Amino acid sequence: MPKHDAIIIGGGHNGLVCAAYLARAGRKVLVLERRERIGGAAVTEEVFPGFRFSVFSYVVSLLRPEIIRELDLPRHGLHILPLESTLTPLPNSDYLAQWNDHDQNRRELARHSLRDAEAYDEFGLMLHQMARAVKPLLAMAPPDPTSLSFRELLGMKRLGEYFKSLRKEHFYRLTKLLTMSSADFLDEWFETEALKATKSASGIIGTLLGPRSPGTAYVLLHHYMGELDGVFRAWGFAKGGNGSVSAAIAAAARAAGAEIRTSAPVAQILVKWGRAIGVVLENGEEIRAKLVVSGADPRRTFMQLVGEKHLPAPFVESIRRFRFRGSSAKVNLALGELPDFTCLPGRGPHLRGAISISPSVAYLERAYDDAKYGEVSRQPYMDIVIPSLIDPEMAPPGKHVMSIFVQYAPYHVNGGWTDARREALGDTVIDTLSQYAPNLKNAILHRQVVTPADIERIVGLAEGNIFQGELSLQQMFFLRPVPAWAKYRTPLRGLYQCGAGTHPGGGVMGASGRNAALQILGTA
């Protein structure tokens, strides 16, 4: 008899969530992480002495509240600090700010457009309704619409009944939202370009699509589904960086009895008679278990760890067609002083929130145009935060860390990623940002540039896609990662998936890990 009930491949947040739930149910769980640290893309690293960065993912919002509650994460060290605002600096030295404070926000919007200020609340309410309509689906193992088995038919029937229980207008709005582009969707509500652009940017994150491409409105909603303390669209920082999210989940898993091994790269999933029976590590060590759960992305799991020969041909074909196309990069800066924005000089509350370089929808589309043909955007979209202002322990006293999410930096860049290209990307980002904050160049002490190729190499995400696979309509819900295999199961008995390549997808959400565990335990 194998010593372990389940081996979990990958100590990313989903793998850890899955481990925690299995361990809590009394299973003997072993988590195997390739790197020397746990967390996957949710890690905090001291990249430069004294400067700590959430190297990859950098904010928290999508983490499911039921996971925080059920795993009692605050007790295990999770502490979330709120992000209060979003600032969009404009090329004409003006700006658009969105504040959490209702009245302040309304005054600011009215400065740009009275109509938009009027529409804002109604828009928020509508998105709230949509998020509520989708929320139950997040915790669901999607039924297989192509199957005729009783169980799946029943699942489809329940799904149909759920949609029927929604108000008709809500259902229609949802179907429109699923099929629209985020820019068209926002055009229906607002007229201020910077507002539309900043909001529609949520719809392009992690995809190689522009804001005018249908399907992006759903991604916008996906990013809106973050709940903190019951408030939708609340974003925050984990104190200590995103690594502390992983650490808290790992602590919960360990407390429940899970074993976590780092520097234990899995080379192969052992298959015998159509069943996964364990794994082989790169050093040749064989570990057997009743179940293997892979938190790696579908391509790595099936094409690399399992191998085509153990899988049915149509399944392999579908996995090959699953699209990754990483499109985003990160630039992490150690700063000697705070950036000074021309539009809002000096230190102020605006620096404590997010800063979005998205002056217009056309700007985002132009950024996308470059990427479509394999180039880094000449003027990229950026989402910037300065965690050291909220959590001073991230940088030495008086100094700061800045995290810049950059899009588009396509994985499939013409000529491939090289050191020179990486540095050129860094320069592009700094040059673009300096147009809004001219002191930036002189404030930089150190710079780290993380390309999609780096994300793939370091974290293991295929093509550097931050969602373990594009979150497009044809790769969602019962199609994620492939039709008929969206229930965390695989064609091999004893092998499950728990990564973001399964429903409901990426962001530091944890839902895939939880759903997978509940499927395995048969309590979903």
Add this chain to the structure above:
Amino acid sequence: MNRAIVIGGGSDALVAAQVLARAGREVMVIESRGSSLEEGWVPPQVLRELKIEGLELDWPDPWLTVPLAGGGRLELRRDMARSVEAIRRLSTRDAERWPEFCERMARLARFLEALYAAPPPDPLGPGFALRARRLGRRGLADLLRILPMPVAELLDDWFESDALKGALGAAGVLHLLQGPRSGGTAFRLLHHHAGSPRGVFRPPRSNILELLRKLPRVELQGTEVLRIAVEGGAVTGVVLKDGRELAASLVVSSVDPRRCLLELVEPGWLDPELVRALRHVRRRGVAARIRLQLDRSPGFSALALAPSLDYLERAYDDAKHGRVSQHPYLEARCDESHRMEVLAQYVPYGADCRDFSESIVALLGEQWGDAQPQHVEFLAPRELEEFEGWPQGQPHHAELSLDQALWMRPVPELAHYRTPIEGLWLCGPAMHPGAGIAGAAGLHCAHAILGR
């Protein structure tokens, strides 16, 4: 007062008028201009219901000629084996995949045909689910995956030849302000495929309008409707351009819904939410039309100039930023008397089109050899709006994107042809299935009116 008035002269309006007349209504059709929309597939239900005979389909063979970059042409024919041979010269892998691709797309097209033969489906209804099930396991998986896809991804899944992918991809963006890398364009390709045999991805032209106009029982009036009169929430008639007022208890409009409900009717009659939804129906014309006469045969009957998906995408990039495509995609058809009609995409509404017509004729000139063009007529979307009555030059009245299709066409509240104004109904290209499918929206609308 039992009179019914049908506004518009397209196939939907005429079919609706005929069905109502056959049910005993006195029907008058008011058309300001003869429709010259290229009518595509005529669903058999329309022919059966009106007992129309003598339908002639103009289906060129090869149905598409594609000029190749290195000289020579790819000719796609109805005969599968000959198409395979033609494709083999570009890529043996693509040639081997062509029959299966055609088979799988045809299966989905048959599914769409069934949906188009009826009013918009209820996505949650048992009928829709059962019909989808009948596609089989792989068919259903294909459907769910392909409908929201960019046509470029679909084609990249199957083929490697740029020429083949460009020519097929073009059908995915026709009359859409989207590029082949935009979501929902694979659906557009399937829509285009509906009604065509396996392996043919261009709809036929037909003489359906001519046949419909010859049918008796319906009075045709050549004038324009200025206003639809409404009293107490119910339609009372129409006011014509010449000042005449015609009383009617039933008005069926094939005018685009946005204009019909926001301009022909006092918008005060409508719920503000509906007014807002209507204002956001997207109906941007993107194609210019060139008609010309050649003095001899150009050597093809249907030609697509879209050498690759990137070429199409770049053409779209220009339009997205408000400019005419520097390198447009062209779709040309030529009849036996060498009359040619060309669609040039993308030409955004109101964009500056100076010298564009000449550049298109020059581009085509490379394809038609020694033939000489005469009587070149160029109409940009703005002129098409004026002469053809297409809103912003969009012949489909509402762009056929996924969020404006099926039960969302043109907006969910109006998808079942009925309007909140009693006695006012909608048919026309903006209604399901619309967009180049002749007469079906008219048929479903009339059936809804008659309670069938």
